[in-house]
Amino acid sequence: MGRVPGQGHNAAGMNRLPQLFDSNRRWAAGMEARQPGFFGELTAQQAPRYLWIGCSDSRVPANEIVGLAPGELFVHRNVANLVLHNDFSCLSVLQYAIDVLGVEHVMVVGHYGCGGVQAAWEERQLGLVDNWLQSVRDVAHYYRDQLMQLPDDAARRDRLCELNAMIQARRVCRTTIVQQAWERGHPLTVHAWVYSLADGLLRDLGFCVSDLSGAEAEFGRLAGLGTIGAEPRR
Numbered sequence: 532m533g534r535v536p537g538q539g540h541n542a543a544g545m546n547r548l549p550q551l552f553d554s555n556r557r558w559a560a561g562m563e564a565r566q567p568g569f570f571g572e573l574t575a576q577q578a579p580r581y582l583w584i585g586c587s588d589s590r591v592p593a594n595e596i597v598g599l600a601p602g603e604l605f606v607h608r609n610v611a612n613l614v615l616h617n618d619f620s621c622l623s624v625l626q627y628a629i630d631v632l633g634v635e636h637v638m639v640v641g642h643y644g645c646g647g648v649q650a651a652w653e654e655r656q657l658g659l660v661d662n663w664l665q666s667v668r669d670v671a672h673y674y675r676d677q678l679m680q681l682p683d684d685a686a687r688r689d690r691l692c693e694l695n696a697m698i699q700a701r702r703v704c705r706t707t708i709v710q711q712a713w714e715r716g717h718p719l720t721v722h723a724w725v726y727s728l729a730d731g732l733l734r735d736l737g738f739c740v741s742d743l744s745g746a747e748a749e750f751g752r753l754a755g756l757g758t759i760g761a762e763p764r765r
């Protein structure tokens with residue numbers, strides 16, 4: 532149903548989303564009450580130690596999950612938490628975070644129940660985003676035989692979420708940005724984690740790399756399904 536002409540914009544200005552501005556004012560007042568001068572300090576500088584590369588999914592709010600305040604976590608999110616070497620948005624965030632802000636940890640965080648990963652696994656047609664998700668399809672195709680050994684489709688989708696996060700973390704390591712940072716001795720660790728919507732908890736997938744040789748060893752581990760992941764699957 533379309534909007535009735537002439538009425539839509541009038542509905543007491545509701546199209547301007549006043550409820551979100553009300554909510555914002557309460558949030559800002561609450562922050563300032565808990566920590567007087569909070570916003571003044573934030574304006575002066577940001578010095579986050581972490582870069583979070585996660586999924587755009589509304590159920591995976593980066594700062595809240597790890598209990599970090601504004602200013603403490605630099606964030607890049609896209610559908611299915613992908614790191615593509617021709618994506619200048621992601622690469623720019625990575626470069627700025629490392630070279631300018633000096634972050635020392637980059638975490639790629641997938642999540643179980645990821646709609647992007649699921650669509651790729653099921654070969655569902657969603658439109659333009661299918662192009663974006665092609666690299667997840669490639670991962671699914673590459674690991675298909677091993678994924679099919681898992682007991683059911685839910686387990687396969689979960690494992691694909693884990694594999695995808697680890698492969699994106701590997702891609703972070705392979706960027707010129709990270710390789711040059713390591714070459715000049717910048718302390719930087721790249722992690723692959725997965726988040727569970729079911730219990731709100733993060734799992735460390737065991738990919739934790741701080742130098743080029745470590746990265747290569749982890750790549751080797753990635754090649755064999757079943758040897759990946761330090762934590763038990765959900």
Ligand SMILES: [Zn+2]
Nearest residue numbers: 586588645646
């Ligand atoms: Zn997702």
